[in-house]
Amino acid sequence: MASDLLSIAASGAKAARLALDVTAQNIANASSDGYVRRSVRLEELASTGGFGRIGDVSLSGVRLDRVMRNADTFRQAEVRRTGADAARGRAEVAGLENVQTAVEQSNVYPSIVRFEASLQQLASDPVDPSLRAAVIEAARTMTRTMNIAATSLDAAGNGLRFEAGDGVSQINNIAIELGRVNLRLARASDASSDQTALLDQRDMLLERMSEFADVSATINADHTAEVRLGGSAGAQIVTGGTTASLAMTTAPDGTLSFAVGAAPVTLSGGSLAGKAQALIKLADVRDRLDTIATGVIATVNAAQAGGIALDGSAGQPLLAGTSAATMALALEDGRKIATAPAGAGANSRDASNLTALRGALGASDPAGAMDALIFDISGTVAGRTVTRDALDTIAGNARIALSAQAGVNLDQEATNLIRYQQAFQASAKAIQIASNIFDTLIGLR
Amino acid sequence: MTISSTSTSAFYERATMDLSALRKQAEGLQGQLSSGSRLSRSSDNPVAASRLRTLARATEMSNVDVANANRATADLKLTDTALSTFADYVTRARELTIQASNGTLTTSQRASIGGELLQIHGSLYALANTRDSTGHALFGGQTAGSAYTLDGAGNAVYSGTATTEDLPLGDGQSVKRGLTGPEFLGFSVNGNPTDLMAVIKTLGDALMGAVADPAQAARDALSPLSDALDTVTTGQTQIGARLAWIELTNDRRTTLSELHAGEEADLGATDLGSTIAELQQVMLVLEASQASFVKLASLSLFELIR
Numbered sequence: 001m002a003s004d005l006l007s008i009a010a011s012g013a014k015a016a017r018l019a020l021d022v023t024a025q026n027i028a029n030a031s032s033d034g035y036v037r038r039s040v041r042l043e044e045l046a047s048t049g050g051f052g053r054i055g056d057v058s059l060s061g062v063r064l065d066r067v068m069r070n071a072d073t074f075r076q077a078e079v080r081r082t083g084a085d086a087a088r089g090r091a092e093v094a095g096l097e098n099v100q101t102a103v104e105q106s107n108v109y110p111s112i113v114r115f116e117a118s119l120q121q122l123a124s125d126p127v128d129p130s131l132r133a134a135v136i137e138a139a140r141t142m143t144r145t146m147n148i149a150a151t152s153l154d155a156a157g158n159g160l161r162f163e164a165g166d167g168v169s170q171i172n173n174i175a176i177e178l179g180r181v182n183l184r185l186a187r188a189s190d191a192s193s194d195q196t197a198l199l200d201q202r203d204m205l206l207e208r209m210s211e212f213a214d215v216s217a218t219i220n221a222d223h224t225a226e227v228r229l230g231g232s233a234g235a236q237i238v239t240g241g242t243t244a245s246l247a248m249t250t251a252p253d254g255t256l257s258f259a260v261g262a263a264p265v266t267l268s269g270g271s272l273a274g275k276a277q278a279l280i281k282l283a284d285v286r287d288r289l290d291t292i293a294t295g296v297i298a299t300v301n302a303a304q305a306g307g308i309a310l311d312g313s314a315g316q317p318l319l320a321g322t323s324a325a326t327m328a329l330a331l332e333d334g335r336k337i338a339t340a341p342a343g344a345g346a347n348s349r350d351a352s353n354l355t356a357l358r359g360a361l362g363a364s365d366p367a368g369a370m371d372a373l374i375f376d377i378s379g380t381v382a383g384r385t386v387t388r389d390a391l392d393t394i395a396g397n398a399r400i401a402l403s404a405q406a407g408v409n410l411d412q413e414a415t416n417l418i419r420y421q422q423a424f425q426a427s428a429k430a431i432q433i434a435s436n437i438f439d440t441l442i443g444l445r
Numbered sequence: 446m447t448i449s450s451t452s453t454s455a456f457y458e459r460a461t462m463d464l465s466a467l468r469k470q471a472e473g474l475q476g477q478l479s480s481g482s483r484l485s486r487s488s489d490n491p492v493a494a495s496r497l498r499t500l501a502r503a504t505e506m507s508n509v510d511v512a513n514a515n516r517a518t519a520d521l522k523l524t525d526t527a528l529s530t531f532a533d534y535v536t537r538a539r540e541l542t543i544q545a546s547n548g549t550l551t552t553s554q555r556a557s558i559g560g561e562l563l564q565i566h567g568s569l570y571a572l573a574n575t576r577d578s579t580g581h582a583l584f585g586g587q588t589a590g591s592a593y594t595l596d597g598a599g600n601a602v603y604s605g606t607a608t609t610e611d612l613p614l615g616d617g618q619s620v621k622r623g624l625t626g627p628e629f630l631g632f633s634v635n636g637n638p639t640d641l642m643a644v645i646k647t648l649g650d651a652l653m654g655a656v657a658d659p660a661q662a663a664r665d666a667l668s669p670l671s672d673a674l675d676t677v678t679t680g681q682t683q684i685g686a687r688l689a690w691i692e693l694t695n696d697r698r699t700t701l702s703e704l705h706a707g708e709e710a711d712l713g714a715t716d717l718g719s720t721i722a723e724l725q726q727v728m729l730v731l732e733a734s735q736a737s738f739v740k741l742a743s744l745s746l747f748e749l750i751r
Contacts, residue, residue, distance in 0.1 A: 031454050113502045117508070117509045121509045123513070124513045128579060349581065349587040349589055349610070350606075350610070351587075367502060371498050374494070377487070378486070382488045382490070396459075400455050400459060407453065410453045411746045417750075
C-alpha cells in the first residue's frame with residue numbers, strides 16, 4: 001500500500017486539532033476542583049511490511065493514541081495521608097483552644113485567689129460585717145465562674161460532637177457517592193473521556209473523605225477504589241458498588257467511638273480523629289475541674305462545721321453542690337461565716353476557725369491546682385499547635401507536589417497552543433503541497 | 446516539558462498561603478502593641494502564663510497584706526499614744542504620792558491629794574477602755590465587750606481575753622496588733638500580782654482616810670508606782686518594736702512587689718522597641734511579597750503571544 005500524502009497531512013491536521021482541543025480543555029479547567037491535567041499521546045500510523053512486501057514504504061500519518069491523565073497515584077495517596085494528618089491536627093487544636101478558652105477566660109483562677117484574699121482580709125477583723133459580706137460575694141463569684149467554666153466546657157464538647165456527627169454523615173455520603181462512581185467506572189471503556197472524568201471524581205471524593213478520617217484506598221485493575229477507614233488494616237467502607245456505614249457512639253463522659261457496621265474502628269487521622277482526641281482531653285479537664293470544685297466545697301464546709309457563726313450558732317455549710325456545674329452558695333448571710341472556734345460565744349473575735357479554714361485552703365491549694373490545670377491545657381495547646389503547623393506544611397508541600405504534576409500550568413498550555421497551531425499549519429502546508437503535486441501531475445502536457 | 450515547577454492554581458494557592466501567613470503575623474504583632482501584652486492566651490507561652498498567674502496571685506494577696514498592715518499600724522499607734530498618756534498619769538501619780546508622803550501635810554491636804562488620785566484612777570479606767578480603729582476594745586485582747594469593768598467596790602477588773610490575736614502580714618509573718626491590759630498594767634509587789642489601777646485606787650482610798658497612817662501608805666506606794674512606770678514604758682518599747690517590724694515587712698513587700706512588677710513586665714509586657722521593629726520588618730516583607738506577587742501574576746505568556 002502506497003503512502004498518501006494528502007491523508008497523512010489530513011491525519012496530522014486532525015491530531016493537531018485534537019491536541020488543541022485538549023489544551024483548550026486544560027485552560028478552561030485551570031481552576032476546576034479536582035481536575036487533572038490531560039495531555040495527548042500521538043502515535044505514528046504505519047503498516048509494517050507484510051509477505052512479499054518487505055522494504056515497502058507505507059506511511060499512514062498519525063493518530064491520537066490516548067488522552068493521558070497526569071495523575072500520580074503515589075502523590076495522590078501522599079496528599080490523602082498528609083491531608084488527613086493535617087486535618088486531625090487542625091481539628092484537635094481548634095477543639096483544645098475552645099477548652100482552654102472555657103477554663104481560662106471564665107476567670108476561675110482569679111476568682112479562687114480573690115476568695116482566698118477575702119478570707120485573709122477578714123482575718124484583720126473577723127466580726128466586721130462588710131468584710132464578711134466581701135467573703136460571701138467572693139464565694140459567690142467563685143461559684144459562678146466555676147459554673148461558667150463548666151457550661152463553657154459543655155458547650156465546647158457539644159460543638160465538637162455536633163461537628164463530629166456532621167463529619168460522620170459527610171463520610172457516609174462520600175462513601176455512597178464513591179460506590180456509584182465505582183459502578184460506573186467498572187462499565188466505562190478505557191481512556192474514554194467518561195472514564196477520565198470519573199477518575200477525577202473518584203480521586204476528589206477520596207481526598208474529601210481523607211479530610212474527615214484516615215483513608216486507605218486500594219485501586220483495582222478496573223480503576224474502582226476499595227476504601228478502608230482507620231489505616232490499611234481498618235474496616236472496609238467501600239467495596240465496588242457496596243458501601244458500609246460509619247457510626248458514632250458518644251460515651252457518658254462525652255468521648256467518641258466509631259464503628260463501621262459492627263466492627264469498631266480506631267481513627268488516627270482526619271478531623272474526626274482530632275475531635276475525638278480533643279474530647280478525651282475535654283473529659284479529663286472536666287474531671288479535674290470537678291475535683292477542684294468539690295475540693296473547695298469540702299474544705300470550706302468542713303471548716304464551717306468546726307466553728308461558730310457570729311450569732312453563736314454552729315457553722316452551716318457555706319457552699320453547696322457536687323461538681324463545678326452545680327457549685328452554689330448555700331449561705332447568703334455574712335454573719336453565718338464560722339470564724340470562731342467551737343465553744344466560743346456570739347460575737348466572738350477569736351478567729352482561730354478562720355485561721356484553720358485558711359490553713360486548710362492553703363494545704364489543698366485549689367488556686368495552685370487550677371493553675372496546674374490551665375498550664376496543662378495551654379501546654380497541650382502550644383505543643384499541638386507546633387505539631388499542627390508542621391503537619392500543615394507537610395500537607396501543603398504534598399499538595400503542591402501533586403498539583404505541580406497534575407495541575408494546569410497556563411504558561412505550558414500557551415506553549416502547547418503555539419506548538420499544536422504550528423503543527424496544524426504545517427499539516428495544512430503538507431495538504432497544499434499534495435494538492436500542488438496533484439495539480440502538477442494533472443497539468444502535464 | 447515543564448516551564449515552571451508548579452501549576453497555575455498551585456502558584457496562586459501558595460501565594461495566598463504565604464501572604465495570609467505574613468498578614469496574620471503582622472496582625473499578631475499589632476495586637477501585642479495595642480494590648481501592651483505579649484500573651485493573649487496561655488498557650489502563647491504556657492510557662493510564662495503560669496508564672497504570671499502566680500505573680501498576679503502574689504500581688505492580690507500582697508494588697509490584702511498591705512491593708513492588714515495598715516490596720517495593725519493604726520491600732521499600734523493608738524496603743525502607743527494611749528501608753529504615753531498612761532505614763533504621764535503614772536508620773537503625775539508619783540508626784541502626788543511624793544507630796545502625800547511628806548509628813549508635814551495635814552489630813553485634809555492628803556485627802557484632797559487622795560481625791561485627785563481617785564480622779565486619776567477614773568481617767569486610767571476610761572483610758573484602759575479605749576476603742577481601736579475598728580471599734581473594739583484596744584486593750585481587751587479578743588473580747589467583744591469592754592476591756593475593764595468596775596466591780597461593786599469600784600475596782601477595775603480585767604474582763605478581756607488573755608492574748609491579742611496575731612494579724613497575718615503575708616509570707617507567713619504576723620504581728621500582734623496590740624497589748625492586753627494586764628500586759629502593761631500588771632506587775633507584782635513582793636511576789637503578789639497587782640496592777641496600776643489597783644495601786645492608785647488603794648492609795649487614793651488610803652489618803653482619803655481608809656488607813657491609820659496615810660503618809661506611810663504613800664511612802665509604801667512609791668516603789669510599786671515606779672514599777673508600774675517601768676511596765677508601761679516596757680509596753681511602749683514593745684509597741685515601738687512591733688511598729689518597726691511592720692515597717693520592715695512593708696519595706697520587704699515593696700521590694701518584692703517591685704520585683705514582681707519587673708518580672709511581670711519582662712514576661713508578659715510588649716517590648717515596644719523590638720515589637721515595632723519586628724512589625725516594620727514583617728510589613729516590609731508583606732509589601733515586597735504583594736508587589737512581587739502582582740508582578741508574577743501578570744507575567745503570562747498569553748500577554749506576550751500575539
